[in-house]
Amino acid sequence: MIKAGIIGATGYAGGELVKILMGHRDVKIVWYGSKSYTGQPYGDVFQNFFKIVDGACLDDDLERLAGEADVIFTATPQGYLASVLNEKILSQAKVIDLSADYRIKDVSVYEKWYGMTHKSPQFIEEAVYGLCEKNRQQIQNARLIANPGCYPTCTFLSIYPLAKEGYLDMKTLIVDAKSGTSGAGRGARVPNLYCEVNENIKAYGVTTHRHTPEIEEQLSYAAGEPVTINFTPHLVPMNRGILITAYASLKKEAGYEELKAVYDRYYKDEYFVRVLKENVCPETRWVEGSNFVDVNFRIDPRTNRVIMMGAMDNLVKGAAGQAVQNMNLMFGLEENEGLRMAPLFP
Amino acid sequence: MIKAGIIGATGYAGGELVKILMGHRDVKIVWYGSKSYTGQPYGDVFQNFFKIVDGACLDDDLERLAGEADVIFTATPQGYLASVLNEKILSQAKVIDLSADYRIKDVSVYEKWYGMTHKSPQFIEEAVYGLCEKNRQQIQNARLIANPGCYPTCTFLSIYPLAKEGYLDMKTLIVDAKSGTSGAGRGARVPNLYCEVNENIKAYGVTTHRHTPEIEEQLSYAAGEPVTINFTPHLVPMNRGILITAYASLKKEAGYEELKAVYDRYYKDEYFVRVLKENVCPETRWVEGSNFVDVNFRIDPRTNRVIMMGAMDNLVKGAAGQAVQNMNLMFGLEENEGLRMAPLFP
Amino acid sequence: MIKAGIIGATGYAGGELVKILMGHRDVKIVWYGSKSYTGQPYGDVFQNFFKIVDGACLDDDLERLAGEADVIFTATPQGYLASVLNEKILSQAKVIDLSADYRIKDVSVYEKWYGMTHKSPQFIEEAVYGLCEKNRQQIQNARLIANPGCYPTCTFLSIYPLAKEGYLDMKTLIVDAKSGTSGAGRGARVPNLYCEVNENIKAYGVTTHRHTPEIEEQLSYAAGEPVTINFTPHLVPMNRGILITAYASLKKEAGYEELKAVYDRYYKDEYFVRVLKENVCPETRWVEGSNFVDVNFRIDPRTNRVIMMGAMDNLVKGAAGQAVQNMNLMFGLEENEGLRMAPLFP
């Protein structure tokens, strides 16, 4: 059994990690870390786990945890892991970080978009960007995984095949994203109150959202050229789910069959990426509670653009599920072990 | 492997059965029956199953299915199973009926509340009411299970210990219930449109809801006397979940500790019934997507009443999950096999 | 023009007051009081009023306000008004209090249920309970109005005719209530976050909700005997609306026509109370955004109980609308002036 510890177990992503790992036959959770709820029974904080999780919340002592666990998941605020990570920890336990601390290779870009000084840039190089569908090999040997952001995961997987194959004029790429409210976290803030979110839709972080450079970096690798995009997230009155709608001009003429073949080539062996049938648009309801990403595209001959769409559960493939997928790779397990649950509908 | 067939696989309860059975290691689904969608790929009707369920929808030929399956689940409209069930079917496959056709022992009561003639009353006596926590023994040997209704399951489990132990003045019992909209089914009707249900709450079926006699019959067995109640369901703008709030006068004086001990005695070995801590009210969010029922109570010394509450996922413990729980018992499996998933939150 | 001041203008009820008074042809708002947002433009806090409300938020200096306004609305936390009200204020301006400070005549009951000492009990006797349909005469001459609570308003108007006419065995009365989330206020608390309220229903304040003694007092006046009830509120995932479902045994045999005639007699001249047609249940969607209360009832001959139901917008008839209705009466205006807006659907 793999002994797993979670720091930040009382956030939404942390709770999802607990749910998934409880259903994973090779894993035992040994540490429910929560700075805010230390000492309280975990099943009292998240009552869905009442009577099925026994432990009380522990603190966030990463060093001690490293001595007791084989793998540590950190679902913590930006900057936390960077401020405490050290070689000793990494030599004792594998670390999968759900925050953004090691996702961006250029530390100056990180510091600019996140507005903070990076406290341990020495680990950035080593960290592997844990997008399993792309970096499967490196992940298997990694000690430190930078688990991708929710928007970047959905965006990248929706666009990757066409970007990589040179179909897209990357200068024209625009990503319009929509997310459920669990992405905003469990902090008590007025804008996230029920009556403020319900019956409303709004854009936020327009031109400034922190996931922008992460998306750009990954797409740059794919396209083989620097990529600068517009990325606009919107807050949707629902609990879970991300939908991205991406627009780009085609660099070369191509019909549906040709582009469909490209997507199929990239994803035919990918368990978690489902390329939908022609004219079927991804919808978040069809992936909720699962690790799937549904993608599809549509060509507009009037404008010579391709519209690429992707839907995903932000807490699963966008956070906890992908983290477990990374863990599976790191420990030599089946990549979809513990992750084969079908989406929950309705 | 148990070969399972589902009639009515394209309703909400049918879809939940597919989801649960796919995660059950001892079961293989051999028949996705749907009169409305016969011939269409199942994964096109419920796209959450796209690429993970291969089959196309088959018809509702129960006789043929009985020859190919070990167990048949019927998630069909009232009266359907009663109109086609026969001895030959029952001799070939076990049948778990999610409709109300065999739940009520007195056929005249059934016919009055359901407004239809019962077509095969000869099987009513044999049918076992599949409330596992109560009828575990009989279920193990049954050929035909009447899977309980959603409201009756939640109501019964919330009240049973106190009714059975004689604490309640049953003449004073009132059950005020609240349900998510999946309980209304997937039929295209104006009252179930998004804009009609959203931002609304209403009572329906006041004094006339069909689950009333089912609740009364089961509580009569428990209390050892005829029980007549008021049962008022309400439609809540959410997908899943049932909450019941029940009121009854105490027949004898009793404090919290005494009643708590009663609940604990009945449920301490029940995996799926969670008696909450003092003053913690059941909430549907904590059971969504799981087979758990959370129950609790509160005594009001001012009125000498006890308020009993229960929360449950109407599609799981209230339908598909309980059906699988019954199947597990009938086939000698662990009762919670395939049903240990933790609730999904948020 | 009546000059109106609002203390607590940046809560949900305060915002509704602003909306209603803006559409009232005889009123000019002179004071947008908000302790939390003093100095900020009101249209920045509640952006629905951007460009249509000019002022900035002022403080909560009730004495100064009394010198500038003809009427003061206080939509403030419990205890606030009681701590600052004095004779000088009351001699200068009429005060309509949306908090509970002067609703309960027995100060010891208030102090017990609200858990605080009443700072100005000398005004309790004078305060008129502002349920216009019942206390119309006294309201016209009042200086101080205790604007009724949302649950009490809906409960009382649904039950009043039958209680007053002696049809109900008041000892058997049970009120099961359901409310939208705006009733919980705009404070930043985890239980009111979108993801905690959405897809959930729960009871709260079981046996202890503060509106209980208010309901009991008013029903006692109506029934002519002390009334003790069970009152159980539930939180519903919607913004606005209250539905109550009340149960009581009939003291004398009576059929639909007889009880309908009673309701009609009491409400035939009431603009804001709509007695629905037979078998039509009140629904919150049909009253949203309006000052209407829809009521109806159903007799259950099996149990000899009558189920009484009422639906209302908690922010309008349950708070701001009723406050304006009181103001109209106090200033000799048409009772429905500024309140004739039809409900908003969907």
Add this chain to the structure above:
Amino acid sequence: MIKAGIIGATGYAGGELVKILMGHRDVKIVWYGSKSYTGQPYGDVFQNFFKIVDGACLDDDLERLAGEADVIFTATPQGYLASVLNEKILSQAKVIDLSADYRIKDVSVYEKWYGMTHKSPQFIEEAVYGLCEKNRQQIQNARLIANPGCYPTCTFLSIYPLAKEGYLDMKTLIVDAKSGTSGAGRGARVPNLYCEVNENIKAYGVTTHRHTPEIEEQLSYAAGEPVTINFTPHLVPMNRGILITAYASLKKEAGYEELKAVYDRYYKDEYFVRVLKENVCPETRWVEGSNFVDVNFRIDPRTNRVIMMGAMDNLVKGAAGQAVQNMNLMFGLEENEGLRMAPLFP
């Protein structure tokens, strides 16, 4: 008093017309037309109008109605008005059409996108496109108004100033739109059921939505050149509201102050268009139930694009409210008469 008749009074837009016209001091509704509900009391179909609207639903006899009304609103399916309109009707009553029948000047474009033959193209030339902020003069003298579509209204008003002033490279324009579910109408269809829409977001009509040519035509007039765009609507789990997020490259360098001045110049005297403060994004909650359109923009120096945003209530400014605004202009009333209601929040 202006006598108004409504054909299609039992759809969502028709109901909103009734609500607005009831609050309009110069109008009396004389005809509640509904093919589906002819003969039924209007207040039984839309119970928000119970006891406040007296009439029963009449049929859709436009010729007879023209003899009884001064103005006719048609909130009817595409093609209906075109199939019955004639000179006699237009000579007797002004007609404001909420369908798309006369919005597009090039009949071949209409017939292609709407997939039907236009039955009365002879009136297309005469019909005035009822976007009041742009065509105020022609509207005053019109007999036939083509009331703009919801998406086109929101899109146009968000983009118009910059398009007209030549700031935008119109070839790069992309409009990503999000709408509440009332826009899908009140027809009983499975995709619009509560459980299908709730907890979901999806794109629909990608590259094919019928509002595309309407937007293009109006933007072409503004920009002085043919405009072809990508327009992608999304269905959001909420009742009301449209948000559009539009992207275009700037043709000339410009800073915030310059573009803000352009918007202010166009809209400073427009009651219904609110240009928000810098960095404040439009949100549908702030306009719900009102005729306002909130617009704003943000420049991205990294990509040289401007992101333009607009929020609006699809049933008010996107349908019924704008129709009444047109009526006011046609009858020489204050343009905002009956339309000054503040948005409803929450």
